[in-house]
Amino acid sequence: MTGTLTLVRLALRRDRVVLPVWIVTIIGLLAASASAIAELYPQAAQRIALGVTIGSAPALQALTGPVFDATSIGGLTAWRTTTMASVLAALMSILVVTRHTRAEEETGRAELVGACAVSRHAPLASAMLVAGGANLLIVLLIAIALAGQGLPAAGALAFGLAVGGVGWTFTGVAILAAQLSEHARTVNGIAAATLGLAFLLRALGDAAKVETLTWLSPLGWAQRMRAFAGERWWVAALFAVTGLVLMTVAALLASRRDLGAGLVPARLGPPGAAATFRSPLALAWRLQRGGLLGWAIGFAVVGAMFGALAYSVGDIVRDNPQLAELLARMGDGAGALADTFLAAELGLLGLVAGGFAVQATLRLQGEESAIRAEPVLATAVARWRWTAGHLAVALGGSALILAAGGLTAGLAHGLRIGEPIRQAARLLGAALVQVPATWTLAGIAMLLFGLLPRLTALAWAALVAFALLGQLGELLQLDEWVRGLSPFVHVPPSLGQPVDVSPLLWLGVVTAALSLAGIAAFQRRDLRGD
Structure with missing residues (x-):
């Protein structure tokens, strides 16, 4: 020792x-x-x-x-x-x-x-x-x-x-x-x-x-x-x-x-590249497709579990007549409570998908630290194309895994109540409503990578902070402006009522601004430096 x-x-x-x-x-x-x-x-x-x-x-x-x-x-x-x-x-x-x-x-x-x-x-x-x-x-x-x-x-x-x-x-x-x-x-x-x-x-x-x-x-x-x-x-x-x-x-x-x-040796790659393997986006996809597949499978399994459990939320109504009467005035009783549960779980999946968005974006830092970015950028590949390729995987991948979770949740819930197609479509849409908030975390990670690469851990800290604000903000009786710091607080309700798209558009604008600022900052700094 x-x-x-x-x-x-x-x-x-x-x-x-x-x-x-x-x-x-x-x-x-x-x-x-x-x-x-x-x-x-x-x-x-x-x-x-x-x-x-x-x-x-x-x-x-x-x-x-x-x-x-x-x-x-x-x-x-x-x-x-x-x-x-x-x-x-x-x-x-x-x-x-x-x-x-x-x-x-x-x-x-x-x-x-x-x-x-x-x-x-x-x-x-x-x-x-x-x-x-x-x-x-x-x-x-x-x-x-x-x-x-x-x-x-x-x-x-x-x-x-x-x-x-x-x-x-x-x-x-x-x-x-x-x-x-x-x-x-x-x-x-x-x-x-x-x-x-x-x-x-x-x-x-x-x-x-x-x-x-x-x-x-x-x-x-x-x-x-x-x-x-x-x-x-x-x-x-x-x-x-x-x-x-x-x-x-x-x-x-x-x-x-x-x-x-x-102990598990790394698998050797093919001796030659495929014809489609000619762009930074194709490289980013090749590097991250395995992780994306694992995330998608995990979200599909968890979504199916949440969907199967949603029906049992009605047990609360059956055991509490006062709550049943209140929900009956609000809507369709146990169905309203099931929608509330599903909306909460999809919000949780949105937070977890933010972890994928941060991880996929910060793959840029891993490639830079391992000196694999330099050979790529020494060719005719522009810096903005290289960063945009990984950012595209982060944005598209987070939407894909959320879609997988929402779709399986809808199918599982729909099979229990006899409406698989309708519920699958509803919950798929409700899951995709979480996407703009998830993209905000990718924008934060991109900004930190381009501007302050030594502080990219703050992207993970932001994810934890948003999770705590969303899950415990009301319990801790935090001020509205404090809870509003989390982009997930601004996601509009999507089950049982029309979706207000204006908060989603604003979240998209914030993501674009953060991402473009990060890409521009990376254009001006040295590799493996500040």
Whole structure:
């Protein structure tokens, strides 16, 4: 382990801004949510009514999990925020590990470091210590923050262990994935796909009340920690053992591969290029088509799941006569509630599609950093054509994956109510309404790449900020202008009423302005520089 502590200090120095932002975001989310729930539902009767109606619906349990204790503020806080906070901790761990392991090998820096008095396993160990330390800090700060608001200390500590435990587990997932591929982008994709699968298993298990599926997911373990509802402390050991096993396997695999190589060798390309392979757009499509296919399949599966669950939202109406009467005055009762649920889920898909838009746009930075952009731009290819090719894939691809999610959601929902064609058309249109807001994130990423390439991580920060504003803005009672900073807040309702196209046009104008400014800035700066 020679050199491990030195590499830890180096990693902390490099992440001195990003890592605290992740931690403060997670802690602030939980603390603000607990405070808002205490203010909005001060009486036990109000909390019980919320848990019996909204919290008991299978469709909504697919998103947030079950309510284990609706009588307490802590129980409702755990129900509302455990999944979101756990996903953020997992993403933080994945990005930290990939940055300090596979990305270092891909750029050749690990080879330079390894030429010094540094052990072969020091980079893995340092990444594990940094990510593990960050998750341990999250555990402690969550316990302090929630206990400081008057919630039971045992429940606050269990909540922290649940969130930090998910982060620790996905630290192991990312370290193991880093042994498989030669490219950091692929490692992030493998780990993110594992996180998506974990969410899907937990959602299906909670919605269908199949505990076996839920226990296959670390996100399900976080829920079954039962913070503030009769804590199960032994679940923390499940997180610890799983993470250690994954890291041990990764260390064994690391000693059986060459530095810079992956256990799964890269596939060789064809000896000659196809006749259509003659433009920057064709190059961008060739580089990104595999990732786009994976995103489209994932959206199709999740969309079908949401569509199948929408029908069960009517259970809320059947169990709550007062709500049924209110909805009957508003429209078609259970149908109106199903549309509300589907609109919310399509909004969530729009946010996730923003992740693809950012990833596809920032592929430009990956090509530039790996010195693959220079040979292309040394030919007759203009800079604006090269950037426009990747931007076109980002914009078109985000629309495509949203269409896949909306279409499968409509088909699944339509099959349950006997209107597959009509519902498929409705939800396809509703999904495409999210596209202009998603494109705004591509514009932000393009502007940062062209103007401030060292700060492109701010595009991901913008995505997280928009997600928090959209999902928790009303709960936290933020001012209207603050929530209006998210482009997704301006997406007009599209189910059950005519669509107002003016906000969509304005979002398109903003995207065009950001994109053109980024392309113009890239025209004027040096490659691999500011």
